[in-house]
Amino acid sequence: MSEVASAVASEVKETFHVVGKSVPRRDGIGHVTGKTVYVDDISFPGMLHLKMVRSPIHHGIIRNVDFSEAEKVPGFVRVLTHRDVPKNLYTILCLIGVGPDEEPVLAVDRVLYKGEPIAAIVAETEEAAMEAVSRVRLDLEELPAVFDVEEALKPDAPILKPWGTNYFIYEGHPCRRVRFGDVEKGFAQADYIIEEVYNTSPIEHAPTETTACVAKPEPDGRYTVYTNTQALFFTMDNTALILQVPFSKLHFVGGTVGGGFGGKVDVIVEPIATLAAMKTGRPVKFKYTREEEMRVSSTRSAWRMYFKDGVMKDGRIIARKVISYADSGAYNRHTPYVITKHAANVAGPYFIPNVYIDVYCVYTNRQPASAMRGFGVTPASFAVECQMDKIAETIGMDPWEIRFINAYRNGDMRPHQKVVEDATLIEVMKAAAELAGHPLPEHLLKMHSWDRERA
Amino acid sequence: MAVQEYFLPQSLEQALDLLAEHAPALLVMAGGTIAMPLINEGISMPEKVMGLRRAGLDTVRRENSTLVVGATTTLTQLAHQTDIPMLQEAVRHIGGWQIRNMGTVGGNLFAPPPAGDLAVALLALDATVVLASKQRGQRALPLTEFFTGFMATALAPDELVTALHIPLPRGKMSYIKYGRRHANTPAIVTVAAHVVVEAGKVVDAHLALNAVGPHPIRARRAEQVLRGAPLNAATIAEAAREAAAECEPFTDAIATDWYRRRMTEVFVRRALERIMG
Amino acid sequence: MASRIVTFNLNGRDVEVMVKPLTTLQTVLREHLRLTATKSGCRQGGCGSCTVLVNGEPVLSCLLPVEDVAGQTVVTLEGITPVEGLHPIQQAFFDNYAIQCGYCSPGMIMVIKALLDRNPNPTRQEVMDAIAGNVCRCTGYESILRAAEDAARRLQTV
Numbered sequence: 001m002s003e004v005a006s007a008v009a010s011e012v013k014e015t016f017h018v019v020g021k022s023v024p025r026r027d028g029i030g031h032v033t034g035k036t037v038y039v040d041d042i043s044f045p046g047m048l049h050l051k052m053v054r055s056p057i058h059h060g061i062i063r064n065v066d067f068s069e070a071e072k073v074p075g076f077v078r079v080l081t082h083r084d085v086p087k088n089l090y091t092i093l094c095l096i097g098v099g100p101d102e103e104p105v106l107a108v109d110r111v112l113y114k115g116e117p118i119a120a121i122v123a124e125t126e127e128a129a130m131e132a133v134s135r136v137r138l139d140l141e142e143l144p145a146v147f148d149v150e151e152a153l154k155p156d157a158p159i160l161k162p163w164g165t166n167y168f169i170y171e172g173h174p175c176r177r178v179r180f181g182d183v184e185k186g187f188a189q190a191d192y193i194i195e196e197v198y199n200t201s202p203i204e205h206a207p208t209e210t211t212a213c214v215a216k217p218e219p220d221g222r223y224t225v226y227t228n229t230q231a232l233f234f235t236m237d238n239t240a241l242i243l244q245v246p247f248s249k250l251h252f253v254g255g256t257v258g259g260g261f262g263g264k265v266d267v268i269v270e271p272i273a274t275l276a277a278m279k280t281g282r283p284v285k286f287k288y289t290r291e292e293e294m295r296v297s298s299t300r301s302a303w304r305m306y307f308k309d310g311v312m313k314d315g316r317i318i319a320r321k322v323i324s325y326a327d328s329g330a331y332n333r334h335t336p337y338v339i340t341k342h343a344a345n346v347a348g349p350y351f352i353p354n355v356y357i358d359v360y361c362v363y364t365n366r367q368p369a370s371a372m373r374g375f376g377v378t379p380a381s382f383a384v385e386c387q388m389d390k391i392a393e394t395i396g397m398d399p400w401e402i403r404f405i406n407a408y409r410n411g412d413m414r415p416h417q418k419v420v421e422d423a424t425l426i427e428v429m430k431a432a433a434e435l436a437g438h439p440l441p442e443h444l445l446k447m448h449s450w451d452r453e454r455a
Numbered sequence: 456m457a458v459q460e461y462f463l464p465q466s467l468e469q470a471l472d473l474l475a476e477h478a479p480a481l482l483v484m485a486g487g488t489i490a491m492p493l494i495n496e497g498i499s500m501p502e503k504v505m506g507l508r509r510a511g512l513d514t515v516r517r518e519n520s521t522l523v524v525g526a527t528t529t530l531t532q533l534a535h536q537t538d539i540p541m542l543q544e545a546v547r548h549i550g551g552w553q554i555r556n557m558g559t560v561g562g563n564l565f566a567p568p569p570a571g572d573l574a575v576a577l578l579a580l581d582a583t584v585v586l587a588s589k590q591r592g593q594r595a596l597p598l599t600e601f602f603t604g605f606m607a608t609a610l611a612p613d614e615l616v617t618a619l620h621i622p623l624p625r626g627k628m629s630y631i632k633y634g635r636r637h638a639n640t641p642a643i644v645t646v647a648a649h650v651v652v653e654a655g656k657v658v659d660a661h662l663a664l665n666a667v668g669p670h671p672i673r674a675r676r677a678e679q680v681l682r683g684a685p686l687n688a689a690t691i692a693e694a695a696r697e698a699a700a701e702c703e704p705f706t707d708a709i710a711t712d713w714y715r716r717r718m719t720e721v722f723v724r725r726a727l728e729r730i731m732g
Numbered sequence: 733m734a735s736r737i738v739t740f741n742l743n744g745r746d747v748e749v750m751v752k753p754l755t756t757l758q759t760v761l762r763e764h765l766r767l768t769a770t771k772s773g774c775r776q777g778g779c780g781s782c783t784v785l786v787n788g789e790p791v792l793s794c795l796l797p798v799e800d801v802a803g804q805t806v807v808t809l810e811g812i813t814p815v816e817g818l819h820p821i822q823q824a825f826f827d828n829y830a831i832q833c834g835y836c837s838p839g840m841i842m843v844i845k846a847l848l849d850r851n852p853n854p855t856r857q858e859v860m861d862a863i864a865g866n867v868c869r870c871t872g873y874e875s876i877l878r879a880a881e882d883a884a885r886r887l888q889t890v
C-alpha cells in the first residue's frame with residue numbers, strides 16, 4: 001500500500017464511525033420483504049389512470065385531433081389538451097435561469113419527436129385509458145426530420161425552434177465556449193498535431209421501476225403527489241409553475257426510487273397528473289409502460305467530439321482544441337447544463353496552457369436527451385482518455401507516463417479559470433497501478449500533486 | 456374493446472370447437488410469452504382469447520424412432536427428455552428460467568426472429584408439425600413448409616398446432632446461439648446443424664439458421680456443398696461462405712445485417728468444426 | 733364481459749377472486765389483493781420483477797392469466813416472510829447488501845428460493861443461470877450471487 005493510502009487507512013480505522021465500515025441499510029428490511037412502498041404500489045379508492053396520446057411520427061404539423069371515438073369507450077373520463085394547461089410551455093432549468101421556455105407539456109400545433117405527448121386521456125381503468133388512446137384519430141402532416149447533430153446544423157436542415165436555429169444560445173453565442181491561452185500559437189510550436197473524432201450513442205437508463213406518480217386531491221384544497229422523481233423540489237417547483245399555483249398548494253412525497261440513474265430528474269408525469277387530479281377531483285395515477293420508458297423517456301445524449309491536440313516530443317500537451325456536439329433531441333431538458341459541465345471538463349484532468357472549446361447543444365427529432373450519471377462528463381472522459389492513448393501511441397511514449405506528465409497539480413489554472421486546489425490524480429494513478437500490479441518507474445513515483453504548487 | 460372472453464379449453468376437442476366457432480377473431484396462445492406482452496402494452500387488443508395451457512397437449516413420448524412432442528409442452532419439460540441432446544442445448548439458451556417454464560414448443564414456432572431458438576433446432580432435425588382443425592381433421596407438414604414468411608405460417612385460421620414429430624437423429628448435431636450476452640439474449644445468429652458422415656463422406660446434412668432471415672431457414676446451398684464431400688476444413692469453409700451468402704440478415708437493435716452475415720460464416724464454421732471433432 | 737370467480741391457494745390459504753377475462757395473476761395480487769411485494773417492472777416478461785412460484789416453479793405473473801392457476805398453489809414473497817425476523821434468503825440479501833433500489837429484490841429472492849428448494853448447494857454458474865431472467869439495473873449482480881451462496885449455507889445449517 002502506498003504511504004498516502006496507508007496513512008488514510010489508519011486514520012479511518014481509528015477515528016471514523018461510519019467511513020470504512022459496513023452499515024446496515026436503513027431501507028433494507030423493507031426491500032427484502034417487499035414491504036417498501038413504491039409509487040406503483042400506492043392506490044386510492046376512485047383513482048383514475050392517465051395515458052398519453054403520442055405522436056407516431058418524428059416531425060409534423062398537427063392538423064386535427066378527433067376524440068369522438070375515444071369518448072365512447074366505457075370508463076373514459078376526460079381528455080386534457082394544451083388548452084387545459086395553464087402555462088403549457090416550460091423548460092425544466094428555468095429554475096436556474098435557463099431559457100426561453102420551449103417544451104410544451106402537451107403539443108400545440110407541431111410535434112418534434114416520435115412519442116411526443118399530444119393529449120392526455122383519463123379513464124377509470126388503465127385498460128380503458130389505453131383503449132381510448134388507441135381510438136383517438138390524429139390528422140398529422142409529416143415534415144422532414146433530422147437525426148444527426150451536424151446534419152441539423154446545415155443551412156437546409158428543417159428548423160425546429162421558434163428562434164430560428166437548431167442550437168441552444170449561450171449568452172448570444174451558438175455554443176458554450178472556453179478560451180484559455182492561444183491555441184493556434186500552441187499548435188505552431190508543437191512537435192506533433194494529433195486529431196481524432198469520437199462518437200457516443202444515446203443510452204437509456206432503463207430503471208427497473210418505470211417513471212410514475214399518483215396525484216391526489218386533499219380536503220384542504222392541496223394536492224399530494226407521490227412520485228419516484230429523483231429531484232423532488234425541482235419537480236414540485238416546475239409543477240407549480242406549469243399549473244400556475246402557489247408552491248404551498250402542492251405536497252410532494254418521494255424518496256423511494258426503483259432505479260433512476262438520472263432518468264427520473266425530468267419533470268414529466270407530475271404536472272399533467274396533478275392537472276388531471278385538479279380537473280376531475282379524483283386521485284390520478286400516471287405510470288409509464290416499459291415501452292414508454294424505453295422509447296419516450298429521455299436518454300443520455302449522443303455525442304460527437306472533434307479533438308485537435310498539439311504535443312511536444314517530451315509528452316507535454318501544449319494546445320487542445322475541442323469542438324463537441326451533443327444531441328439534445330427535440331427539447332432542452334437538462335442538456336444545456338450537461339453542455340456546460342462537458343465544456344468545463346473536456347480538456348481532461350490535465351494542465352494544458354492553450355485551450356479552445358466549443359460545445360453545441362443541438363436539437364434533432366430524436367426523443368429528448370437529458371441527465372445521466374456524470375452529465376456530459378462521461379462522454380468527455382471517454383474521448384479524453386482515448387485521445388491520451390492515441391497521443392502516447394503516436395509519440396511512442398508509455399500511456400502511464402503521458403498521464404503523469406500532464407496531470408494537473410495543485411495551483412494549476414484550469415481552462416475555465418478555476419485554480420486546482422485538491423488534485424489527487426497522480427496519487428490515484430499510483431494506487432491504481434499498485435492494485436493492478438503494474439510497476440511504475442522511479443521518476444513517476446517521485447511525482448506528486450503538489451510538486452508544482454506555487455508558494 | 457377490452458377482452459370480452461377468455462377461453463381455457465380442457466381438451467383438444469374443446470379447443471378445436473372453440474376455434475371453429477370463433478376464428479378468425481380468436482387469439483390463440485399457449486404459454487403467453489408472445490401474446491401477453493402485446494396485450495399488456497395495448498399493442499394487441501383482442502376481444503377473444505383462448506389459452507391452451509389446460510388442453511392436455513403437453514406430453515412427450517417416444518414412438519419407435521420418433522420423438523412426439525405435444526405443442527404446449529413447456530421448454531422446461533422438453534429439457535427433461537434426453538433422446539435428443541440438441542433440444543436440451545437449444546432450450547438452455549432461450550430466455551430465463553421463468554420464460555422456459557411458460558413458453559411452449561408449439562409457441563416457439565410463432566416467435567419472430569431473432570426469437571425462435573427452438574424452431575431452428577427443429578428445422579435441423581427435419582421435424583414434422585401436426586396441425587388439426589375441427590372440419591378437416593389432422594394433417595402433417597414438414598416444418599420447412601410451415602414457415603411462409605415473416606410472422607406468416609401455413610397454419611389455417613381454424614387450425615391449431617397440436618404436436619411435433621421429431622425423428623431421432625442419425626448423425627452428429629451441433630447448436631450454437633450467438634448473442635450479445637451469455638444468457639437471456641436475442642440472437643445475432645443461431646446455427647443448428649445435423650450431419651451424417653459415412654465412410655468419410657457427408658451423406659446427409661441439415662443446416663438451419665435463425666436471426667438471418669424472415670423465419671428460421673435452411674441453408675440449402677451450404678447443405679449442397681456438404682453432401683457427398685469429405686467433412687474437412689476446406690469443405691467447412693466453403694459451406695460457411697455459402698451459408699453467409701444465401702442467408703437474408705436484417706438490422707435491428709441487436710446487430711446490423713452486415714455483422715449478422717459475417718457472424719453467420721463464423722458460427723456455421725464453428726458448428727461444423729464441432730461435428731468434425 | 734362476464735367476470736368469473738377463480739379460486740387458488742395463495743401463500744397457504746385458499747383465496748377467491750372475481751376477475752374480468754384475461755386478468756393476470758400479477759393484477760390480482762397487486763390490485764385485487766394488495767399484495768405489492770410482487771412488482772410490475774415491464775409487463776413484457778423481460779425483467780423478472782413479478783416472479784412468483786406456481787406449484788413451486790418460478791413463473792412471470794405478468795404474463796399469466798389468473799384463470800390458468802385455478803386450483804393451483806401460488807407463493808409470493810409475502811408467503812415466505814416470517815411474522816418476525818427474516819427468511820434465511822432475505823437475511824442473506826440484507827447482510828450481503830444484495831439490495832440497492834430494491835425493485836428487483838422480490839423477484840430475485842423468489843427465483844433463488846426455487847433454486848435452493850431443488851438444489852441446496854448450487855455452483856455460482858447455477859445461480860447465474862437461475863437469475864438470468866431477472867434484471868438488476870443498479871448492477872448488484874455480484875452481491876446477489878454472494879447472497880445466494882450465503883443463503884445456501886444458512887439453509888443447510890438451519
